[in-house]
Amino acid sequence: MKEAMNFRALAKNVITLPKHPNIVDVLGVSLEDVPYLIYLEYIDYGTLKDFLMRNYQQSSSGSSNKDDVRDYDKTLQLTTFAFDICQGMLFLDKQSYRHPALSARKALLSSRGQCKLYDFWPVDVANDAVNQLLEQKIPPIAWLPPETVFIGQYSEKSDIWSFGVVVWEIFSLGETPFGGLTCAEIEGKLRRKQYLEQPRACAGGIFGTMLSMWNPSVNERPSFSSLYKTLQAFLNDMKKNINERCEEEPNYFSLDKDSSDDDYIEHV
Template sequence: MTRYQEARQSRIFVDKMTSIPTSIRNEQDELLSFAYDVVRGMDFLAERKFCHPVLTTHKVLLTEDGRCKLYDIFPEAMAMLKVKQELNQEYPPVAWLAPEAIFMSDYTIASDVWNYAVLLWEVFSLGAIPYAGFRRSQMEENIRNGNVLLQPINCPGALYNVMLTCWNMSKDKRPLIGSVKRQLQSAFDSFNEQYPAKISEGGTIYETCE
């Protein structure tokens, strides 16, 4: 993050003939940018039948200019093997996993959708830990009973609604990751109606100079 901030500052120019890249105009802009970068990566993987089991903010790398990159990916057929390894750890990442992965040893791209929504919650909670302070049994009980995470203070209602659709207990009723990406794009569009900007191919927001 330190390197990102330094790189971002070095890319701000006074030349009025050029646009000024400011990938962080304000806090919500930054969070939307991170969330959109990640969902673009997830959509890219899903199209190629790859998963990112146990996706958390710790599994997202930042380039010097603030672009998000994913690592630790697996073919869909091997994803559950990775999840089983994680569940056998002393502190398994239960809070991020879809119910079918926890209780039925079943992990698919639809499980990634659930997982991505938890990452969204992390991002808009400014790095809070989901179900912080809960024991594993308590987390599992909440997930089994459909007690989802509450809306973060920094999260727009439209994005929280996206999370809720992703947390459908039935994996067949969750949106496809491509649909989630389009909803994030709509969030960008809505943001730009209030703060005129241009979104690049990579999802980074740029202000323009008159």
């Protein structure tokens, strides 16, 4: 009954949520009869995680012989994904929403290459959503901050931690954080402050930003507003470097785009 009441509260809130390019559009809701429904727009390319694994996993080995300019283009795209999600989270934060289940599977990718978030909750029911996650048979501990895992506390700074894990997913090209470890083993790492290692495709500056999001002191984590400025600065520098390289090297390659159909319904 409580879940049904929370879903009704969510539906009544999201139908009035302003549109944003990095948020999945709500087309309508149905609350007359059970089951209650929220109708969302269809996003062409499915989840960001699946896109990363389809497009980058085969080229992530050390034997890759891609051109340097192409590598720069890939890094620019990965950083753009992170920036898109940051913009979406900044918008949700300003609208008093939280995203307790934030992960690369909760970002859908449009045919234009835009990341759009879904499955977020108003602040007043977000704690209930967190409790449901923690009560799952295999809770998503790898994405949750220590204060949520160990003492059940959850706030906007908890979403900052989760966003750091999403950025790690992006630059690890779709890998699962702490893949192969049990929940107990992940908890042990969190207690010992042994966090995720730097992905091979990740620049030092971006990894340093990740580490700031994983600060065990909740109040010392950056805000989404400051992360927006940081990622925007990274993007501007990358675009400048690519433009300079393109002027020097006329043989420029853009990333191949996978046009295969992808049904993301199983992940929603």
